[in-house]
Amino acid sequence: MSTRRTFIQSLALPLLANSFKPLKAKPEIAEGSILRFAQMGLGSYAERVGNAVKESTRAKITGLISGSPEKLSKFASKYGVESDSLYNYSNVASIKNNASIDAVYITTPNALHCPNTIQIAEAGKHVICEKPMAINAKEAQKMIDACQQNGVKLLIGYRMHFEPITLEIVRMRQRGEFGKTLFFQGLSGFIIGDPSQWRLKKELAGGGAMMDIGVYSINGARYMLGEDPIWVTAQETKTNFEKFKDGVDETITFQMGFPSGATASCLSTYSLNYLDKFYLTGTKGFAEMQPSTGYGPIKGRTHLGEIQKQHITHQARQMDEMAAIILDNKVPEIPVDGQEGLKDMFIVDAIFKAVKTGKKINIQYEL
Structure with a gap:
């Protein structure tokens, strides 16, 4: 697995069948609004999510957050993110004023999930946090409380x-x-x-x-x-x-x-x-x-x-379903909150x- 680097400089922040041959398919999700989300923490998994979203029907990357200018430049070029939607860990609070971002997908190291979630919730954006949710139950509860207090949804990346x-x-x-x-x-x-x-x-x-x-x-x-x-x-x-x-x-x-x-x-x-x-x-x-x-x-x-x-590429289906949960209040068969x-x-x-x-x-x- 590749390691995510540089970010730490700113902690501030059946159908059953006889045989199975996998087939590739586009997610079948009802048409609706597009979930516009920013990626926070631009490591290998963020890149996997970014590549998968190309197959998505209801999700689009519209912002990026990283402590690495090189990664911001690379991801912005690859996914077509505008320069005014690029943030580092020091100015990420200003994402509050970005109307083109509905949610933030947090893929930073585990110990940063709690402070990052609180920061994003206070900016008024919905949170999708990669698993594990936190490093312990105490921090996980703080994340839930912060999202509830700020009226935003909190989803965990259980693809x-x-x-x-x-x-x-x-x-x-x-x-x-x-x-x-x-x-x-x-x-x-x-x-x-x-x-x-x-x-x-x-x-x-x-x-x-x-x-x-x-x-x-x-x-x-x-x-x-x-x-x-x-x-x-x-x-x-x-x-x-x-x-x-x-x-x-x-x-x-x-x-x-x-x-x-x-x-x-x-x-x-x-x-x-x-x-x-x-x-x-x-x-x-x-x-x-x-x-x-x-x-x-x-x-x-x-x-x-x-x-x-x-x-279906897991992260593509996940993001389409999470778009439905956030935008349409869909209730998933297995909870991801x-x-x-x-x-x-x-x-x-x-x-x-x-x-x-x-x-x-x-x-x-x-x-």
Whole structure:
């Protein structure tokens, strides 16, 4: 993964089928107003979003925010952003006066999500914040409060909540096609590169693999099972103490228990490749996704056979759906609001506490 640089200078700031061949398709979103948004933090993921928006029908990049003049120039040229809609972290408050920007998509390092969100909310713009929402539940709640106080919406970049195969499996579970769901397995990991990148710095990332990739299994367990866990246990393994310093987790295995009696067994790691799998089983059937959260195509099968859906670039579909949520008050099938992100942060906090204490931790969804 590429690292995002320079910004830190200013902290101020089924259909089921027998075979599946992925097809590329334009998102099918009803025509309506265009969501005009600014990108905040111009790293590799912002570029991925920018490229995907070219396929979007309801979203357009109309502003850019970065501490790097070089990146501002590059992105402005690539996406056709006017010079009067380019901001750095010192003057971003003036975005309040820019009528061509409705929302800001924050893709800065995790530790900046909270202050950046508060700053954008106070400027009167809707906020889309990349996951993880924050570095802990306390900061996540501050973000929610700031957006509520300023009358703007807060959405979290859970792109998988709009992915067709994911949604089909969730619908099957809701229809009872798996029977009583009993167990979920989530495997999320890859071997991380560049040891100097911000994702391996506790002060910027808030942790290590758990904050980046582990949150997929946490969130996936919740939407696959359709309930929130009430306890966690967790164990950490570290083999490279130079690369993964204090407070930066390399590998964590964790278990979660749910009100229905269902359990989940998950793994989050920065030291193993080919880990991108969800598995759900119930009394009448099962669902398996592999890959389950990568950029696509996603592949899924159940006890009834393989699921066939057209592949749409995740971020293009996400932005079209988020445009509908912000502009049309559409209610998504799986929530993507601040409360959804806050729940994941309560669970992350509990996992870190379980690792530290070696104890089973009951999750309290309140501060």
